[in-house]
Amino acid sequence: MPNQVSIHPALDGGVKIGQANFNGGTLVCACVDRPVKVAVKGTIAHNHACGCSKCWKPKGATFAVVAVASHENVSVLENGDKLQVVDPDTLIQRHACKACGVHMYSPVERDHAFKGLDFIHPERFQESGWPEPTFAAFVSSIIETGTPPSAMTSVRGRLKELGLETYDCLNPTLMDVIATWVAKKAGTLKEA
Template structure:
């Protein structure tokens, strides 16, 4: 049995072009799509099993990464964008017509990831985006209906595709969160 993760993972993960400087994300609307220009390569791109991130039809995981907030600009049909859940930490801006999430933004200036917007680079037709480098919140796919008995196969499929599975973020991102917290508490030390 083949475990399908996400189209961009199932087809083979692409390495980003070293000189790639971004592209335009488009929602799924056939007419008057929302367009968002991103002038940066995606960073920390990963397969995400959480139940909040947007996934294409029949995908078990989303593929999401971050870019600097100032590198994101809505260029067409921004009037169609609505925040999915205003109480969520990440304010996910989705097209009100087709439901596609174009970008997510953290408005809490005290959060470690403030200044970074979350994007789905698969919404761009340009090639050169960096593919995912790890899998996060893997166990969360159980919350979306995946039987726990399938988890060993899912984790093995992720590893076989070159994505280390984590039930939180990658160690590098967890270190960023912990360092931010230590700085806020006054316990942070440089090596």
Template sequence: MSYQLHPLIDNGISKGDSNKSGGKLYCKCSGSGHVEVTLGSNVAFNHACGCSKCWKPDNALFSVVGVVPVDKVSVTANENKLQVVDKSAVILRHACKDCGVHMYGRIEQDHPFKGLDFVHAELGDEKGWQEPQFAAFVSSIIETGVDPEKMDDVRSKLQGAGLTTYDCLSPALMDMIATAAAKKAGTFKAK
């Protein structure tokens, strides 16, 4: 193919290990200068994201990002190298000042996903992280410069890799957001 979706997707997705209970993530700085984040659980809702805000490896059109409870995330080396990319975003993405890799994204404001941190498990040198489950914000890759005429091809490649494509989040995640909104609005109907 003339473009890369993501290294974890282009060559066929490998299943994760359901017993995996965490591991370490490293930024791309070499030697002892890397930022290290230790996760105390596997990622959940791991997915490809085409939005312009999520960190992507070189030449990839998509990010792969999943969530971990905030209390399972700790920065275990070189935390002083982290800075927030965009303080006005919902997800405060903490990136390495030197290599630019996003080590974790945290939500501080009131939001249905508050309490979950967004991480890129591919930054770990260990295998077994949950494999990508779906592709989100697919149309957003146009905003990063992809020719709109390539979209059918991109979607069929994602689907061929086993990823259902969405132009926002998956139905399960959109339902969680709408449920929180309904509770706020007073329109929520419990079963």
């Protein structure tokens, strides 16, 4: 019998495999009147389920679905006047619609390994076929948003049923990117 823990509406029925040739599209907020639209050109990467307390999650979701795109490939198409930065003090500058609350794009602008990337929520694409999530990050962080610690075994079990390896930080590839950037900046690593 499958585990009935709800992860995210786009994942609860099973992870849908994306199209290998998905080349971007238009993200649309949840507003009926004057929705914010953001163009994303090219591919997106590192799509994952995120349990952190900062990412936008649709109603009823325990996890967000988050990927990254190159900053130069992200542009506001319509109704940018409805956007505001959620918290200007965070590394990831989450630009949300003031009316519906959906985070539309979230650039990293400070000196960091992820500088030049924008975090996006691919389920907001009006086009289908976006790359599927391949792991779950910051899984333990869902406790901070109200999930009882006693539910964590079931949550991790459900993520594994969906084929998503679980991490309480980012996956090893992204953690290596951060550590490499830190080591180069400190001068302890000359070549990567």
